[in-house]
Amino acid sequence: MTLPADATTREAGSTAPGGFRRFIVERSRDSSLGLLAILLLLAVILSFVSPYFLTATNLLNIGRGIAIVGIVAVGETIVIIAGGFDLSVGSTMAAAGMAAAWLIGLGIPLPVAFAAAIAIGIAVGLANGAIISYGRINPLIATLATLAIVRGLSYVISGGRELVVSDPAFQAFGVGSVAGIPYIVILLVATFALFAWLMPRTRFGRYAYAIGSSAKAAQRAGVPVKQWRIAYYVTSGALAALAGLVFVARTGNAQPSAALGIELDVITAVILGGTSLSGGRGRIWGTFVGLLLLGVVNNGLILAGVPAFWQQVVKGVILLLAVLYDEIRRNRAEEA
């Protein structure tokens, strides 16, 4: 038996089928290289616009600015790769932050308060995953509902009051640094590195791509699709809770209104980073590049003295462009 004729000719077109050509083809699929080029170009332009841009202080400011969105974006990337969506991340951040601040105020040790906050994130993720897997409800609607429920509960339980955190160790986590690099930037990079490393090497990662690509095929191959979906929402919830802790540590207080609308930034970073809205395709490190681009644009607008209200408009436009690009790429892939 021989290979079908069209396959033989296609293989013959490449001199090194398994090597460099495939590497380039695969990289061009996720478009992160192009994005990296845009990022570098933007950085060069900004360094001419403002002599302040390339200073260490400013670069670390960008790092601090994107740390919270970035940690959440890691979980969101995984959920979207698996064909889902998580709008509830901002509410989860606020609820987890409130819980931690309340417990610390009661004199509960920091590790216990942290664990409780993460547990809230896990609980929200479990709820999201179970509703979507077993209730067969569209993830946009399901997590829009939990967004409202969790945010509402944070207001109800706190009576709308904010909690001030004065624990010095907790504040040090938010504002401290080692060798000039803020702890939260280290946490950001570590989170990205961990999941970027795990995704291609574990069933956790492989099934995210498989389920996002075709949940039906994964199901028929014996992948317990429902349980893995829940695992992805739990990951997203736990990382959102971690980001909620960072938020409180940075600002020194916890508010039920914290991180309102953060999902816009998170989803923009993910889609900008080349993760496909239709699932099955995306890279953690792509999201990192998307996040950097978003951070640099934000920073650039501030340096250029653009009023803060315009930043929202610019972000919305960037999200639209990223989605349009994703759409074009998908159509091209289907024609190929």
Next chain:
Amino acid sequence: MATPLLELRGISKSFGPVTALDRVDLDIGAAEAIGLIGDNGAGKSTLVKILSGLYPPTAGTMRFDGREVRFGSPSDARNAGIEMIYQDLALCGDLDVAANVFLGRERRRRYGPFTFLDRPGMEKAARQVMRELGTDLEPGRIVGALSGGQRQLVAVARALQFEPRLMLLDEPTAALSTEKIRVLMGLIEQLKARGVSILMISHRFTDILHVCDRVVVVRQGQIAGEVAPHAQAPDKTMALMHALMTGDTLGAVA
């Protein structure tokens, strides 16, 4: 005759008030190839889905390799040694060839409390099974970018990789060109030679006659009868199958 590989007794399946299968008895011997034919809605696909673990039967017993079995999921059936190739192939287009071949049954390596995918091992095994199928399709190729024939190969390789006892094929030739059908029929012959039993649904009588030892006809959820394809002249076989499918038995007697 030795104990059949698969024995079905009184298998029934209802979907609410609709009876899709009604007390079906069927035996499949080792290395035997059986063709399953019948009109649309006769119950062929339901029967195959019960065997592949997608549906539980409403009533009846299944014995596989002499033991009574109950499949709660496709994984149960696969663990027992029954592989299914779906009409739409059920592949993940965004994954590469090796990932599709091992989907749901990844090889893993343990490091302390953690297990990681054994990617080099799976890549090597996928390359090996492709070679056995007579192709050099690269395990790293993304399946979404492959041709129809190549995807069919991936689906066959996936089933072959785990040395099945029984292979179920649902309309395997429906999406293929004449040339690719010949290739697939060659593969099925290879499987038979290895001692794998085959149950194949097809609308194309020529495929069935080519590879099957027995043809079982399903009509209105029941086994209407069976035909030995090589016991008579081909046109007589055709007439018998048609008669059983339509229930017009008078025509067959003539």
